[in-house]
Amino acid sequence: MSADKITVYGHDLVTEVMDQWSFTELTYAAITGGLRPAREHARMLDVLLTTFVDHGVTPSSLAARLTLLGAPEAMQSAIAAGLCGAGSRYLGTMQIAGELLLTSLKNAGQPADEAALSNLARDIVQEYRRDRRHLPGLGHPEHKTGDPRTPKLMDIAVATGIAGVHCRLLFALADAYADITGRKLPVNAAGLSGAIVVDMGLPPVAARGLAVVSRAAGLVGVVLSEMRTPTAQAIWDGLR
Amino acid sequence: MSADKITVYGHDLVTEVMDQWSFTELTYAAITGGLRPAREHARMLDVLLTTFVDHGVTPSSLAARLTLLGAPEAMQSAIAAGLCGAGSRYLGTMQIAGELLLTSLKNAGQPADEAALSNLARDIVQEYRRDRRHLPGLGHPEHKTGDPRTPKLMDIAVATGIAGVHCRLLFALADAYADITGRKLPVNAAGLSGAIVVDMGLPPVAARGLAVVSRAAGLVGVVLSEMRTPTAQAIWDGLR
């Protein structure tokens, strides 16, 4: 920033970015340290950002409402309180699934054909079962027969040409799991997002970063809704 | 949310929103409680979101980096720490400017012609000077001869048909201030954003909410940058 010029990730904010880059493209630049995404990557990223906007009653939205009750002068802190809960239990899945897929394929030398992928998936499922660990990216407490976001995300990942070996390995994991255990545990949206982010060439942690941006937008909505129609006092009264 | 359907602000996430609404449109829905913006409003909103992405060395980005140093396992908390500083001193300006413009015009019965607007502006400047209060939306510590984002924002506000009486009153305030004091204090981007948001029919606090979303994206970039290239330890070492 100088007296008459503002630079953002190496680009002149006023002459190059404003009204030319979308916010989603700038978010990609933030994540990558300055790159502008290809058009299809921007489309995919935008879909990921919309998919995880927090809506309805969630632990984060409740924490934000309760925080605003005590500190109405600091809406940013109510949002911050909500984001503090965006930790390993929900958003972590994206990153952990992405890391599992990335590492497994790297170690395996990136097998290209379906048979090799299927074998790799069986090995991973068996290793996780032996260690009694939870496989990330599969199953959902609410959507037991399948996360409705998964096929839509996959359609777009295919349409944009992004879906690659990491997405395929994730679905192979679900198949291997059903095969080995006899129980279906469908691919969830968080896991698939982790796979898509890695197929886009971004680090797994970027998936979690995108979800934080989505949540921030959702929480801004929550805080404005709480200002229009307060609910936190009633929530509190109902709990004591 | 039911077993096979997710609703976001009254719209079916999978069949109506994903790949059809942009993230910026969904942020508008979050702020308004469910509305989809007109195309020109979406364009304007997107520009506002890009304008305030935090970049470079700011108090928020430093707080995020220093927080990550102590808690590398919780990137969401580093972002939350950065957002906690998005308070009255920087982002507040948007909201306070928006509120001043909205209230002044409401109380004045919304004068339409330039002479009436100019008189209103003179009254406001004189009232603020009498009370020794700082006029929000004018001046910038770095951009003393003019905030480079201001003309660009105004161009887009005009091109989209959004620029209205609140924007005009803000520029009238700058003129009145120069007239009365002999000193120029140009309209800054934060103030103009407050005016634009009010001209879009949104509450002034929405301006602050948008800036929080922008900052969240910027801070995600900061945290990923800190993970790639740590700086916090060196910052700390340099200060003690």
Added chain:
Amino acid sequence: MSADKITVYGHDLVTEVMDQWSFTELTYAAITGGLRPAREHARMLDVLLTTFVDHGVTPSSLAARLTLLGAPEAMQSAIAAGLCGAGSRYLGTMQIAGELLLTSLKNAGQPADEAALSNLARDIVQEYRRDRRHLPGLGHPEHKTGDPRTPKLMDIAVATGIAGVHCRLLFALADAYADITGRKLPVNAAGLSGAIVVDMGLPPVAARGLAVVSRAAGLVGVVLSEMRTPTAQAIWDGLR
């Protein structure tokens, strides 16, 4: 901090502070920039710290529990989320009451006799009624006939020789309010704490700082309780 010595507020931590200063005394040093309190001030401060430890179901404790649900790896963030709500609505009272008392007495030239204090109190009550402002430090939503902590706090403030003109003005305000309006609004513990802190020669904001320390201790208890006996999932399930 050097290789073999750690200094805390100007005192050698190992040889002068540990096992010699109480934590409450060190908190006083933190607030005052290094002073050790007189014995009676340490006693009073310790009582203030115990009075505001968060217990039971409060907005802050709920926010902390809900945050831990999403981010079990970051207990410090759950506590931070709870503290974010320690804002103007609850803790602000202490500071605002302290500021009102301090400023009023400063402006009035510190009247010593009861008649002058009573007149000052009447003036303040009438000014607040004229401006339709809420008088800080009086009344409590739960303890309508009197906050049970108030007489105990006052006893200790008297026993320690701390109770002074600021405490007296606060009680005079309650009397004046009852006199003028015919309705009783007893002195509450938050307001009296503000008065006591000012009578101790500390700035009003120190009252709020002490309450933050109390809350932090309470919230540590909340987080450990949530770890032993999780409740957040059930709270969430009950609300959607």
Added chain:
Amino acid sequence: MSADKITVYGHDLVTEVMDQWSFTELTYAAITGGLRPAREHARMLDVLLTTFVDHGVTPSSLAARLTLLGAPEAMQSAIAAGLCGAGSRYLGTMQIAGELLLTSLKNAGQPADEAALSNLARDIVQEYRRDRRHLPGLGHPEHKTGDPRTPKLMDIAVATGIAGVHCRLLFALADAYADITGRKLPVNAAGLSGAIVVDMGLPPVAARGLAVVSRAAGLVGVVLSEMRTPTAQAIWDGLR
């Protein structure tokens, strides 16, 4: 809480706790779900609380100062931002050391004599070296020849009769490490605090909780100091 009675951890706040329990004792009750500590445990706990009050220039205190710069209206958020950094890197050590000692002794059937303890320590050191993991509780980046707090903490742990098998195992680890590697890595204060907390019969996570309370007090001091003598703007200016 009823109209005329406030209960804290099962005790009547006014008649049983205020002016009778110290804040440190109430913090013990918060941690344990209601117990009052024995006198010697209260003494030890108070020393632990004083040992970790944040002072001087730390990542947490810098984050708090920078946050206050942007949001001077929300001191609680500046403290919250500082606490968000109280994560695994610094405070985690206490908990991780405590867990290592607790688990190792549980698995080993709690060997009482020094020879058995020494063998256990050698096994642990060798296991950590084989896995190339960092041994928690040993070494300090500043205090290379020994953390000056360690002997003082140990003296008090012995004087209060608290020092037990977990403290002894920690020192045995340092001895085993020196023996096996030929390099000295003295017991640090964080590690010893973890051992002491476990020797007090508290869970390892309680050590981290205590440190959060200490930091909160330190950060209140930081925020009040920043209000008296602002430094954040200069820190920021110096970094860009």
